[in-house]
Amino acid sequence: DTGVSQNPRHKITKRGQNVTFRCDPISEHNRLYWYRQTLGQGPEFLTYFQNEAQLEKSRLLSDRFSAERPKGSFSTLEIQRTEQGDSAMYLCASSPRRLWANYGYTFGSGTRLTVV
Amino acid sequence: AQSVTQLDSQVPVFEEAPVELRCNYSSSVSVYLFWYVQYPNQGLQLLLKYLSGSTLVKGINGFEAEFNKSQTSFHLRKPSVHISDTAEYFCAVSSSARGNQFYFGTGTSLTVIP
Numbered sequence: 001d002t003g004v005s006q007n008p009r010h011k012i013t014k015r016g017q018n019v020t021f022r023c024d025p026i027s028e029h030n031r032l033y034w035y036r037q038t039l040g041q042g043p044e045f046l047t048y049f050q051n052e053a054q055l056e057k058s059r060l061l062s063d064r065f066s067a068e069r070p071k072g073s074f075s076t077l078e079i080q081r082t083e084q085g086d087s088a089m090y091l092c093a094s095s096p097r098r099l100w101a102n103y104g105y106t107f108g109s110g111t112r113l114t115v116v
Numbered sequence: 117a118q119s120v121t122q123l124d125s126q127v128p129v130f131e132e133a134p135v136e137l138r139c140n141y142s143s144s145v146s147v148y149l150f151w152y153v154q155y156p157n158q159g160l161q162l163l164l165k166y167l168s169g170s171t172l173v174k175g176i177n178g179f180e181a182e183f184n185k186s187q188t189s190f191h192l193r194k195p196s197v198h199i200s201d202t203a204e205y206f207c208a209v210s211s212s213a214r215g216n217q218f219y220f221g222t223g224t225s226l227t228v229i230p
Contacts, residue, residue, distance in 0.1 A: 004159070033217065042120075042206050042220030043160070056217070091159060095216070104150055105218065107159035 004108035006092050012114045013082055020078045021111045025094030032075050033105065034067055035091040036060065043091055049075060050097060082115045089113075118143040118209050122221035129197055130229050137192040137224045139207030147209045149190040150218070151181055154204040163205075166190060177201070202228045 005024040013019050025032045030051050035043035046065070047057045051072035061067075064082075069075040079086055089112050093105035123138040141147065148167050152160040164175025171183040181192045190207060204225050208218040 006159075031216070035218075040222070042208075042222050043218070044220070045217045048217060093160075104152075104162040104165055105160075107152075107161070109157075109159045112157070 004092055004094055004106050006090075006108035006111050008111055009109065010112045010114075012116060015084060015115055016081055018078065018080045019082060019113060020076050021090055021092075021113075022074060022076050023092030023108060024074045025092070026106055027073075028096065029094035029106070030072065030097050031095045032069055033093045033095075034075070034077050035093065037089040037091055037110070038087075046077075079113075082113075084115045087113055087115045118145075118147065118211065118219045120207050120209050120219055120221035122207055122224050124224050125222065126225045126227070128227045128229055131199055132196050134195050135193065135197050135201075135226065137205050137207075137226065139190045139192065139221060141188050141190065141207070141209045143188075143209060143211065145211050147211050149181075149183060150208045150210070151175065151179070151190075151192050152206045152208060152220075153177075154206065154223075156203075160206065163192070197226075197228050199228050199230060201226060 007022045033048040034046040037043040045058050047067050049069040064080045067077045089110045091110045092108045095105050119142050121140045129135045150165045151163040154160050164173050166173050166183040174180045179194050204223045206223050207221045210218045
């Protein structure tokens with residue numbers, strides 16, 4: 001297992017288009033998190049899954065955003081009708097449920113979205 | 117509610133000099149504290165963490181941090197920096213409540229000058 005994998009690494013899209021990102025966590029990790037990082041800021045929490053269940057969503061996650069983790073393995077984050085304000089780095093992280101603090105999160109390299 | 121303040125947005129330091137990156141947090145519950153490093157166009161890598169016990173924790177790449185409960189601080193230090201330490205550093209707080217989500221500071225950009 002090589003860690004958390006995110007695809008694509010970069011995405012440029014026109015305003016109003018839909019985009020979808022994928023995250024493949026570490027296989028034995030049952031928790032998966034999505035964060036958004038804008039320029040000059042720290043990552044901000046968007047949502048998290050425990051297995052296939054989405055247990056919490058931030059108020060940052062507007063109606064245009066939807067995340068899924070259908071089989072408790074990989075996850076997708078979709079943004080509909082993109083706006084320029086959606087331009088950011090989208091980070092995925094995973095952790096085990098038990099003893100998670102001993103390991104912290106393992107982050108992927110992120111998907112950088114640019115909306116033009 | 118939990119929050120993190122990183123007091124310095126940019127820290128320039130000469131190679132082989134010591135450095136301290138400051139972090140203060142606020143929380144109404146017991147917390148875990150972390151420092152992450154981010155190199156350009158990469159994700160975050162865990163440097164070190166404080167869970168409980170000894171207030172001085174050591175991490176990778178020669179970094180260490182001291183948890184001070186009375187000052188609600190978790191400052192990161194390195195006695196002698198290297199060019200390769202140039203990166204963005206994030207302090208984060210979490211707890212066993214609310215799904216363990218992390219609250220990050222705004223980051224400190226460390227630039228090591230040759």
